[in-house]
Amino acid sequence: MTEDRLPLTSQNMLDDKIAALRELFPEVFAEGKVDFERLKQALGESIEEGRERYGLSWAGKSEAIRNLQAQSVGTLTPVPEESVNFETTENIFIEGDNLEVLKLLQKSYHNQIKMIYIDPPYNTGKEFIYPDNFREGLEDYLRYSGQKNGEGIKLTTNTETNGRFHSKWLNMMYPRLFLARNLLKEDGVIFVSIDDHEVHNLRALMNEIFGEENFIASVIWQKVFSPKNSARHFSEDHDYIIVYVRNSEVWLPNLLARTEEANARYSNPDNDPRDVWSSGDLTARNFYADGQYEVRSPSGKTFVPPRGRYWAIRYEKFLELEQDKRIWWGEDGDSMPRLKRFLSEVKQGIVPQTLWKYSDVGHTQEAKKELVEFVQFENTDNVLDTVKPTRLIQRILQLATTPLANDLVLDFFSGSASTAHAVLKQNKEDGGNRRFICVQLPEYLPIAETKLKTIADIGKARIHSAIANLDETRNGDLDLNGVGQHDRGFKVFTLTESNFKIWDGTAPQNVEQLSILLQEFAENIRPGTTKLGMLYEILLKAGFPLTAKVEKLEIAGQEIYAIEDQELFICLEYEILEETVRQILTYQPKPKQFISLDSSFRGNDQLKTNTQLQMRDHDIKFRTV
Structure with missing residues (x-):
């Protein structure tokens, strides 16, 4: 085995794709390059030429793809003094441009992430801040974050008066989502918060990256608890959470725990020995030829389905259920028949729905109150407006992760670190061992404070505070040494240039x-x-x-x-x-x-x-x- 040099750049994804193509179709290579005519022949009828096809295109897409393929020459430098339990913790907070960070994580975390949640800029013309050069290369980032001399990168707002309003947002999102998909496990899932401004483009973009067949749901989150009467047209009361998976053939959401409210719907008015039950409708709208018949109640009253509806079962099946005392005719025995469903026979959980009410998962006011509780701000102008409640992210964790599976959760638009906080809380509540990786750009706050200068500072402060709070209220049953012990720490890293001089491939003529x-x-x-x-x-x-x-x-x-x-x-x-x-x-x-x-x-x-x-x-x- 010969001596080799460790590459100091991030993984070359283009080389990986070419290598995979060479493995499948070695015959299409000529002099080390792909011969597209040979590739067309190899693919045979799978090639379609000369037709217009449905797809998503925008100004700058080809440049975004080239940017995606460009390798990073940066590194992630540890900051033990800002960390908690640096030597032992498996939680990570990274301060830096998430595009560069995602590139650096490709080799170590490929197919390792179980769940991703991100809350990216919504492109409303207010909070979508980005460098003029959307590629945000390492050199630009280092100048912006004050790690290199020179003028900082000018930040602008992506307003609708800009002709590339949607294009710039797509240019920013495309490479990040592409890299994120590479990190997901085969049964991994991504949840993306968004509003009406870009939800249509986000769906189209994720269809291209993840595949339409891997779309799972568009969840509606009721984000406010009272309407905005100052709204000119409609009070915007909801956001969306778009859900895609790496492979829909192998992914299923966890069932949500049954609540006391859900179980309270079950009772036993007829003292059935099979315990409590709830009744359900026996009719359906879909035409069913065998669903047209008349039934008679114990009191002698006859019933047929309402106009436009039909019995959902055959008459013979109805008689079997009646014989088994699974038909409920009402307390007086003369009501429309309903099917008895026993609590002991239903699923030991609730299938998730696509409407999430604030009473179940929190609202924006709760989120801001929670942030202020855990981060001591000197100036209220620095309190983030778009923060998400931890109850919302805990619902996502409940659906997408398993408590004791050591699942890894990634958030590369971390903001105030709501996701990290939610992971710590959920682990506390169910004894889980989930881990998090959070990435946040050190975007400057409106007013610099003594300890808080950037949004990344807010995130680190919040995690510190959340850990301290959980330690104060620790549950001895869940904090024993060994299995089940909670990870109450996090390693801090910052994106910097490499520790080594890297030859850029060019040499002076002199x-x-x-x-x-x-x-x-x-x-x-x-x-x-x-x-x-x-x-x-x-x-x-x-x-x-x-x-x-x-x-x-x-x-x-x-x-x-x-x-x-x-x-x-x-x-x-x-x-x-x-x-x-x-x-x-x-x-x-x-x-x-x-x-x-x-x-x-x-x-x-x-x-x-x-x-x-x-x-x-x-x-x-x-x-x-």
Whole structure:
């Protein structure tokens, strides 16, 4: 096995697609490129040419696709001082542009997310703020967030007077949703909050990315508890939550727990020994040839279905139910017959409906009150207007996750971290072990405060407060050491440029300038880089999650990081010793991979070559960075 260099860019999705195409159709490649004429022949009748077809198109779509395919050269730098239980927690909060972050998560979290909930900008002409360059590359983000010198990116509002009102919103959403789909498990599901301004475009966009067959529902959320009488035309009382899945063949929602109100509908007025029951209509609107007959009650009164309706069962079946005392004729025995349904026989839960009332899942005023309770604002102008109540997101968690399945939940438009708060609350209530990843752009608040400068600061403050609140009210039965112990912590990361100098593929024509450039890259570690920062960049780009188990070992007097129980060894020492390499080769259990800094060999090519050969002989994958 030859020595390899660890790629310092995010996963190249275009290369992955081409590799998959090569695996399926090797015959369509000529001189390393796809020959479309051969591809058409290979696909045969599946190709349709020269016809206009239904689809979604907008100004800038091709550029959005190119932006999606562009690799990120950034990294996620850990911030332990802002975290809680950094060493042990599996919850993550990332401060940064979500497009770059989603690219960086592709390798480590591909097919790992069980549920996504996002509350993206609604494009109302007020809160849809974005850089003028919608691509939001790493360089633009670093300037915007103050990590690099130079003018900040100008922020604008996407007003309807802009001719590209809808196009810019679609350009922003397309690559993010595409990348999000890659992260979902086969039985994963995504919920997207939206209003009337873009719900039609969102549906069309998600049909293209997820497939029409994977649309599940358009939920209506009653977001206000009283009408807005100041509205010019209609009081807008609802938002939508659009639901798509990765694969509709394998996904089913959980049943909602039966409520006391639902069970209260069951009673036992006739003292039936089969316990409490509720009655249901025996007629239906659909014409049924065998559903046209007359029945007689115990009191002798006859009944037929109302005009336009029919009995939903055959007469013979009706007699069987009557014999089994499952027909209810009313207390006096002379009412229209109804079917008795026993509580013991119905599903032990309720199928979710598409209308969610504020009394069940909360409203906007409740959400703002909740935010103010958990975040201490110095200025009320900084309180977010579009925050969602945790009860709403808890309903989604109940439908889409399993308490003890260690499900991973992602929100990459995190805002005030309502999703993180909801995960913590739901785990508290049902003893679950769900984990969250939240991503938020550090968008500046209207008025800077002592502790709060950005929306990301609000999110971190809220999670801190929620954890403190849950610790104060902890339930001993759910917080025992071991199985069922709650994760009351979160790791904070921030999007930054790589810890390593990355060659951009271009070189100056001047020989003298090229020589200077090569000297600069002889030491590829950027000034100010920390071991912790390098460690997590290597983990992420080697395909390990940000919550991977990290253990420090001392081998030959040098510090070695053992990842996931010796799955990977990482050496970040200034100079690696020959004895260190020798002891790693005989270490038990044997690591599967070994990564070291290329500069650690300090120009000793013989040691590097020997290490490469010895690692190969011991079946250890060796790479440098």
